[in-house]
Amino acid sequence: MTLLEVKALKKTYTTRLGGHLVPALTNVTFSVEKGEYLAIMGESGSGKTTLLNIVASLDQPTGGQVLLEGKDIGKIRERDLAEFRRKNLGFVFQDFNLLDTFSLRDNIYLPLVLSGMHHEEMARRLAPLAKKLSIEDILEKYPYEVSGGQKQRVAVARACITDPRLLLADEPTGALDSRSADQLLDLFEQINREGQTILMVTHSAKAASRASRVLFIKDGEVFHQLYRGGRTNEAMFTQIADTLTALATGGADRG
Numbered sequence: 140m141t142l143l144e145v146k147a148l149k150k151t152y153t154t155r156l157g158g159h160l161v162p163a164l165t166n167v168t169f170s171v172e173k174g175e176y177l178a179i180m181g182e183s184g185s186g187k188t189t190l191l192n193i194v195a196s197l198d199q200p201t202g203g204q205v206l207l208e209g210k211d212i213g214k215i216r217e218r219d220l221a222e223f224r225r226k227n228l229g230f231v232f233q234d235f236n237l238l239d240t241f242s243l244r245d246n247i248y249l250p251l252v253l254s255g256m257h258h259e260e261m262a263r264r265l266a267p268l269a270k271k272l273s274i275e276d277i278l279e280k281y282p283y284e285v286s287g288g289q290k291q292r293v294a295v296a297r298a299c300i301t302d303p304r305l306l307l308a309d310e311p312t313g314a315l316d317s318r319s320a321d322q323l324l325d326l327f328e329q330i331n332r333e334g335q336t337i338l339m340v341t342h343s344a345k346a347a348s349r350a351s352r353v354l355f356i357k358d359g360e361v362f363h364q365l366y367r368g369g370r371t372n373e374a375m376f377t378q379i380a381d382t383l384t385a386l387a388t389g390g391a392d393r394g
């Protein structure tokens with residue numbers, strides 16, 4: 140079943156001074172099946188964050204459509220957008236985006252509090268998640284008291300506790316040391332195996348090599364797609380590295 144459809148997406152920014160036009164996305168089309176783990180790669184400035192922000196309904200495209208389970212998110216009324224995001228999307232960012240004045244437990248509860256959920260139900264949801272993410276013992280701490288890896292696992296808990304249709308991650312391993320990054324990628328793989336659909340933007344070939352498909356963006360368009368098929372992570376890594384080289388040098392077959 141198709142979960143997400145991105146159709147002929149276009150985004151042109153108008154700079155503040157002088158009305159200069161910056162094309163960020165020219166024509167991006169792809170879809171994501173339910174249960175897929177899709178990584179999006181591309182050089183700096185290729186439009187990855189722009190794409191993620193539009194899929195997240197945080198920004199409006201200049202043209203084209205984004206459909207989640209067939210629903211055009213561009214048609215959602217402004218005042219309903221926050222609730223739409225809370226119900227359907229989970230977010231994991233490079234810099235964690237945790238609130239420093241809240242305990243880790245309260246950070247995780249935040250989207251549920253905003254939905255008006257009872258405390259018992261929140262606790263019922265958190266227990267298995269905290270166990271899986273190995274954060275049971277730190278829930279009373281504050282963000283500044285724990286490591287980057289722990290902060291990111293808390294951010295994953297906050298993203299997953301609402302049981303989102305789609306988990307969106309923007310460079311989730313970007314601020315982590317390699318051991319914490321590996322742990323996070325193991326977790327993403329596990330939650331994907333359990334059925335969570337993931338869309339991850341990353342610069343890291345290692346991170347992308349865990350995905351079931353990698354989409355490469357260049358000049359605001361989909362340049363190439365790589366399907367895992369039966370490949371190991373190592374074989375996938377090599378393919379990704381080769382494609383990135385081709386991207387940078389302008390070679391390789393498109394498709």
Ligand SMILES: Nc1ncnc2c1ncn2[C@@H]1O[C@H](COP(=O)(O)OP(=O)(O)OP(=O)(O)O)[C@@H](O)[C@H]1O
Pocket residue numbers: 152153154161162163181182183184185186187188189190
């Ligand atoms: N608010 C904005 N106003 C004007 N131009 C913008 C704005 N945001 C992004 N751009 C431009 O749009 C293009 C795509 O930017 P975007 O941040 O989506 O790329 P990216 O692939 O995520 O880059 P990176 O990997 O460096 O984060 C770039 O040329 C960027 O300078």
